[in-house]
Amino acid sequence: MMLGPAIELGLPATVLATDPAESAAAVAGEVRIGRHDDEQAVRGLAEAVDAVTFDHEHVPAAILEALEAEGVAVRPGPAALVHAQDKLVMRERLSALGHPCPRWWRITSAEELVDALAQAGGRLVVKTPRGGYDGHGVRVISDPAEVADWAAEHDELLAEELVPFVRELSAQVARRPDGEAVAYPVVQSLQKDGVCYEVVAPAPGLDEAAQERIQSLALAIAEDLGVVGMLAVELFETADGTVSVNELAMRPHNTGHWSMDGAVTGQFEQHLRAVADLPLGATTPLAPVAVMVNLLGGEATDLVPGMRAALALEPALKVHLYGKGVRPGRKIGHVTLLGEDAEDLLARAHRAETLIIHGVKEQR
Amino acid sequence: MMLGPAIELGLPATVLATDPAESAAAVAGEVRIGRHDDEQAVRGLAEAVDAVTFDHEHVPAAILEALEAEGVAVRPGPAALVHAQDKLVMRERLSALGHPCPRWWRITSAEELVDALAQAGGRLVVKTPRGGYDGHGVRVISDPAEVADWAAEHDELLAEELVPFVRELSAQVARRPDGEAVAYPVVQSLQKDGVCYEVVAPAPGLDEAAQERIQSLALAIAEDLGVVGMLAVELFETADGTVSVNELAMRPHNTGHWSMDGAVTGQFEQHLRAVADLPLGATTPLAPVAVMVNLLGGEATDLVPGMRAALALEPALKVHLYGKGVRPGRKIGHVTLLGEDAEDLLARAHRAETLIIHGVKEQR
Numbered sequence: 065m066m067l068g069p070a071i072e073l074g075l076p077a078t079v080l081a082t083d084p085a086e087s088a089a090a091v092a093g094e095v096r097i098g099r100h101d102d103e104q105a106v107r108g109l110a111e112a113v114d115a116v117t118f119d120h121e122h123v124p125a126a127i128l129e130a131l132e133a134e135g136v137a138v139r140p141g142p143a144a145l146v147h148a149q150d151k152l153v154m155r156e157r158l159s160a161l162g163h164p165c166p167r168w169w170r171i172t173s174a175e176e177l178v179d180a181l182a183q184a185g186g187r188l189v190v191k192t193p194r195g196g197y198d199g200h201g202v203r204v205i206s207d208p209a210e211v212a213d214w215a216a217e218h219d220e221l222l223a224e225e226l227v228p229f230v231r232e233l234s235a236q237v238a239r240r241p242d243g244e245a246v247a248y249p250v251v252q253s254l255q256k257d258g259v260c261y262e263v264v265a266p267a268p269g270l271d272e273a274a275q276e277r278i279q280s281l282a283l284a285i286a287e288d289l290g291v292v293g294m295l296a297v298e299l300f301e302t303a304d305g306t307v308s309v310n311e312l313a314m315r316p317h318n319t320g321h322w323s324m325d326g327a328v329t330g331q332f333e334q335h336l337r338a339v340a341d342l343p344l345g346a347t348t349p350l351a352p353v354a355v356m357v358n359l360l361g362g363e364a365t366d367l368v369p370g371m372r373a374a375l376a377l378e379p380a381l382k383v384h385l386y387g388k389g390v391r392p393g394r395k396i397g398h399v400t401l402l403g404e405d406a407e408d409l410l411a412r413a414h415r416a417e418t419l420i421i422h423g424v425k426e427q428r
Numbered sequence: 429m430m431l432g433p434a435i436e437l438g439l440p441a442t443v444l445a446t447d448p449a450e451s452a453a454a455v456a457g458e459v460r461i462g463r464h465d466d467e468q469a470v471r472g473l474a475e476a477v478d479a480v481t482f483d484h485e486h487v488p489a490a491i492l493e494a495l496e497a498e499g500v501a502v503r504p505g506p507a508a509l510v511h512a513q514d515k516l517v518m519r520e521r522l523s524a525l526g527h528p529c530p531r532w533w534r535i536t537s538a539e540e541l542v543d544a545l546a547q548a549g550g551r552l553v554v555k556t557p558r559g560g561y562d563g564h565g566v567r568v569i570s571d572p573a574e575v576a577d578w579a580a581e582h583d584e585l586l587a588e589e590l591v592p593f594v595r596e597l598s599a600q601v602a603r604r605p606d607g608e609a610v611a612y613p614v615v616q617s618l619q620k621d622g623v624c625y626e627v628v629a630p631a632p633g634l635d636e637a638a639q640e641r642i643q644s645l646a647l648a649i650a651e652d653l654g655v656v657g658m659l660a661v662e663l664f665e666t667a668d669g670t671v672s673v674n675e676l677a678m679r680p681h682n683t684g685h686w687s688m689d690g691a692v693t694g695q696f697e698q699h700l701r702a703v704a705d706l707p708l709g710a711t712t713p714l715a716p717v718a719v720m721v722n723l724l725g726g727e728a729t730d731l732v733p734g735m736r737a738a739l740a741l742e743p744a745l746k747v748h749l750y751g752k753g754v755r756p757g758r759k760i761g762h763v764t765l766l767g768e769d770a771e772d773l774l775a776r777a778h779r780a781e782t783l784i785i786h787g788v789k790e791q792r
Contacts, residue, residue, distance in 0.1 A: 065435075065436070067431075067432070067435055067455075068431070068432025068433070068435055068436060069432070070455075071429075071431055071432055071455045071751075072429070072432060072746075072747075072748045072749070073735075073747060073748075073749060074731065074735075074747075074748075074749025074750070074751050074761070076454070076455075076751075090440070090457055091431075091434075091435045091440075091457040092457055093453075093454055093455040093456055093457060246743075328743075328744045328746075328766070329743075329744075337739070342735070342736055342739055343736060343739040343740040343743065344743065345739070345743055345744070345745075346743040346744040348744065350714045350715075351714075367438065371437075371438075371706070372706055372707060375701070375706055375707040375709070376707040379610075379692075379693075379707065379708065379709055379710040380692045380693075380709070380710040380712065381709075382436075382692075383436075383437060383438075384436045384437075384438075385436070385437060385438025386438070387435075387438050387440075397438070402692070
């Protein structure tokens with residue numbers, strides 16, 4: 065999704081992909097084949113470009129630190145990125161900075177986990193510090209035995225209280241190397257089985273003061289951590305309206321896909337502008353409400369008949385397919401609708417989603 | 429500009445380009461090298477894809493007719509495309525259909541040209557029927573000697589009266605193979621040295637009835653000629669508000685670039701949807717006014733410093749650079765701004781244009 069904006073801005077993009085069949089590699093004009101954790105492969109990419117950025121967090125910090133020490137423009141830099149790579153580092157840093165977090169514990173022994181469970185009232189969210197995504201690496205436990213396998217594999221685990229949230233919010237901001245930064249409207253996101261499923265922009269019922277307060281929090285985190293590029297701050301909102309940080313992502317994020325069609329500057333263009341050190345773009349929405357619904361793999365393996373039916377029903381529907389093989393529950397695309405009434409838009413977007421992922425035969 | 433939407437819709441695109449350095453070839457994931465007038469090259473492309481379309485009109489009809497006869501989906505088909513390839517065929521057909529045209533003459537001899545000049549009051553626009561673009565192949569004459577070179581080279585020329593137009597309009601429509609069609613708002617276009625330079629969408633001062641009348645004309649032409657894909661109908665508007673057809677283009681057209689950022693469905697996505705026989709998208713504008721200004725090559729050879737300055741001044745500016753080498757007067761990109769006041773938007777878009785094409789040093 066970064067390639068279209070790169071073409072339009074005249075910024076030549078080179079993709080490093082493990083396999084030529086990966087969806088980005090299949091459509092990019094310039095592709096290098098190599099692993100993101102192979103120093104020679106990453107170094108070869110860095111030598112071919114003016115700046116290096118990421119669409120995931122899994123490039124080892126040691127590789128990025130070596131490149132940065134040699135003068136390569138790594139954006140975001142490894143000192144920022146580590147807060148999206150390691151949840152313990154993130155919790156420690158955000159807490160030290162005074163940014164709101166759930167209660168959390170660093171777990172290095174069975175005793176610490178027993179203590180934390182007791183302090184948290186018998187239930188905890190336990191996370192592997194690194195490598196988790198989309199619900200992987202996260203378990204809700206009431207007995208240490210439920211993470212015995214992780215305890216054996218990892219020196220440290222992160223434990224967090226279960227936040228009694230009423231909903232999840234997400235705040236996206238972008239920041240340039242010189243500190244210039246912009247904020248998008250704060251959105252409401254709904255997860256399904258640990259995967260982002262539905263986003264409403266802006267978050268319904270969030271008044272202007274709350275919008276600004278949360279945008280300021282995200283901008284402060286971007287500044288404090290020295291982020292360059294897009295930063296997504298995923299948040300829990302509790303019944304009293306307070307928020308606490310759930311996770312950070314330093315790249316265009318699923319909760320910001322609405323902006324591709326719903327804002328003057330989409331998040332992929334914005335990320336490129338930040339990474340290329342170009343002035344940032346307006347984040348103004350193009351309609352009062354945008355809704356985004358993820359397409360998670362269903363019964364249909366050929367998505368075209370369902371897309372045809374959905375587009376026929378909704379001429380203003382924006383369909384984005386990722387060129388990935390369909391597997392149950394896998395993110396294979398998303399749809400966006402702009403309008404005025406979130407409920408109506410959501411109902412229509414979900415109807416389109418159903419048509420596309422289950423195929424038109426399901427609808428007879 | 430078709431590649432970004434192709435990526436998002438999940439439609440794999442293959443580009444046939446003469447040279448790997450051509451701008452589309454440089455950014456496309458799949459490229460074949462070959463000439464558009466080499467039957468084997470076009471046939472090779474056709475065998476690799478489900479449908480063939482164009483970003484110019486210069487593929488010989490004989491090649492397309494042969495492919496179509498063999499069952500290849502050529503969209504638009506050669507029977508439609510000839511009206512964008514040959515201006516005499518276009519004039520003859522539109523006149524026969526009763527669509528408004530300037531007075532015109534088929535010129536096959538010096539005597540016919542003398543006669544036509546006399547009938548037209550001493551001045552004529554003479555055009556080579558094929559191969560012209562951006563002012564090439566068009567001359568205003570008052571003496572047959574002024575086209576003596578063309579008369580020697582061409583069996584036939586097209587002569588047209590000089591229409592006393594007050595402005596030029598352009599009407600874009602899209603049509604699917606089954607006849608489903610949609611119309612974009614009619615826009616005002618301004619030429620500079622025969623090249624499209626500035627577009628305002630919708631055309632200022634054109635009331636709803638006139639908008640609908642002109643949209644209906646463009647839809648009728650698309651239907652009559654059997655167009656599939658985008659059709660641009662360039663029009664002269666005279667002081668009494670009547671219009672006549674100037675030229676036709678059967679592809680995304682410069683006068684429709686505003687829709688990439690200014691309409692729910694941009695013209696490149698729309699063209700792909702029509703060509704892939706997907707339901708067409710909403711043409712609804714995203715703002716009351718959109719202005720588009722072309723970037724024609726100026727003094728700056730590196731466009732980035734000027735783009736940086738322009739984006740800093742105008743956070744909502746949409747910049748599109750074509751990855752082409754800069755030559756004086758060559759179309760190298762365009763900029764778009766959305767808003768409410770056409771005059772204000774044009775002034776700001778031209779300021780951005782100046783910064784980008786002449787470089788920031790010019791602005792001190």
